[in-house]
Amino acid sequence: MIYTDTRDKNVKVDFKTAVMNGMNVATGGLYIPVEFPKLSSSFLNKKPEPSFRDVAFNMARPYVEGEIPDADLEALIVDAYPFTSQVVPIDAITYVLELFHGPTCAFKDFGARFMARVMSYFNRNENDNLHILVATSGDTGSAVGSAFHNVPGIDVTILYPDGKISPLQEKQLSTFTGNVRALKVKGTFDDCQKLVKTAFVDNDLRAKFRLSSANSINISRLLPQSFYYMYSSLVVKNRIPLDSKIENPAIIAIVPSGNFGNLTSGLIAKEMGAPIEGFVAATNSNHTVPDWIATGEYTSRPSVPTLSNAMDVGAPSNYERIISMYSLEQVRQMFASYWTDDEGTLKAMKDCNSNTGYIIDPHGAIAWKAWNDIRSGAMEKLVNGTLNADYSKPGLTPNIPSWADAVTSKRAVGIVLETAAPAKFGSTVVKAIGREASMPSRLEKVLNLPDNAIPMEKDYDSFKQWLVSNL
Ligand SMILES: *Cc1c(COP(=O)(O)O)cnc(C)c1O
Helix, strand or coil, X not given: CCEEECCXXXXXXXXXXXHHHCCECCCCECEEECCCCCCCHHHHCCCCCCCHHHHXXXXXXXXXXXXXXXXXXXXXXXXXXXCCCEEEEEECCEEEEEXXXXXXXXXXXXXXXXXXXXXXXXXXXXXXXXXXXXXCCCHHHHHHHHHHCCCCCEXXXXXXXXXXXXHHHHHHHHCCCCCEEEEEECCCHHHHHHHHHHHHCCHHHHHHCEEECCCCCCHHHHHHHHHHHHHHHHHHHHHHHHHCCCCCCEEEEEEECCCCHHHHHHHHHHHCCCCCCEEEEEXXXXXXXXXXXXXXXCCCCCCCCCCCHHHCCCCCCCHHHHHHHCCHHHHHHHEEEEECCHHHHHHHHHHHHHHHCCCCCHHHHHHHHHHHHHHHHHHHHHHHCCCCCCCCCCEECCCCCCXXXXXXXXXXXEEEEECECHHHHHHHHHHHHCCCCXXXXXXXXXXXXXXXXXXXXXXXXXXXXHHHHHC
């Protein structure tokens, strides 16, 4: 596969270059494959549907062709995914796609584990270690640390702002051993990010060490997230005749979004033939993308803190990939977009639980609420012109997607993406529903491990000195 760049279509690189560089430093653009090959109809129509790993292998194959042989790719996928995504029906036309069955209980495990193994594969003939530096405000650091833990030839240094992340998140970051360690920086997330960025452009350091990043713009984190869209839409397609008996159903994926990597992966799956009719881009009060869809003007802004903190992004980096793939008009046809604030999030957690019995986390709750509003009248009102779709207030934005009639004629079926285990946000769950979510044993275990985080000042010289003596 050839990869090009969102800012310069003349750029042509292979998969290895795209993965190891992360982004194109020369243009500031993001790598993107020149095409998204469609899976064969015999594969898409298999009954029963193919397994998650089978889907993963067949989807990944064209993107690594000529660079990772089939047998190695298969082994890599088996190693990356000892867990899978799970499709849980919560009412006749709503399926929750649980993406938290990986080691750190958030969907980022799907991308990070694939990326770690791909990087290790490409690094296999190097003599020197590859050093990954990653700044985190929460979930990314633990997913990346866990994904690279014990991966040969690579070590990871995580930087997080001391005292500014949740106690459980801190436990997840600070208890790694071996080739992964965490620095608790006396500063903010932005200070952490700055230290990492400064290190990357420090020629003195670069001469000594092979440094790389592992952030969410890497194409090798985006591609594997498309696997679960394909897998779940095939599962749901086969279940609909049993669950709701809807003929000619339209499957809609509802995605709680921050940086829009997850949603971009859904677009890739659709391009490759996933039976997904449309998407709902659901955000919290950081509604840069819904505003763009509503007005056609894209204005990034500083992020505001919310209960769904992993979605607190004011300048979503994958916006750039979305507009390189589609026009605004195409986006308005494919997406409904929706946002809600913290009050709406808490209400959604409560309503989801009382209507269906399902305990949902603050991120998934926003997607559930978007779907619940759409199916129970908001889309119909939008089509009739009776919805006051004021995009500056919580709710749907005014564009009418191409699949609106599927909702109004009761043919639409929703897949709500649940991106984290509710127990990761224990106090918010208690506040919303008055009881606790059950704690997965792998999170429980972390709580009892010793804290190995290394204190770090926020000035670059201290950080550099530490790197020089410890890498
Ligand atoms: C990262 C994250 C998101 C947002 O995903 P994007 O790809 O950045 O849009 C949503 N929920 C959880 C729990 C996350 O960790």
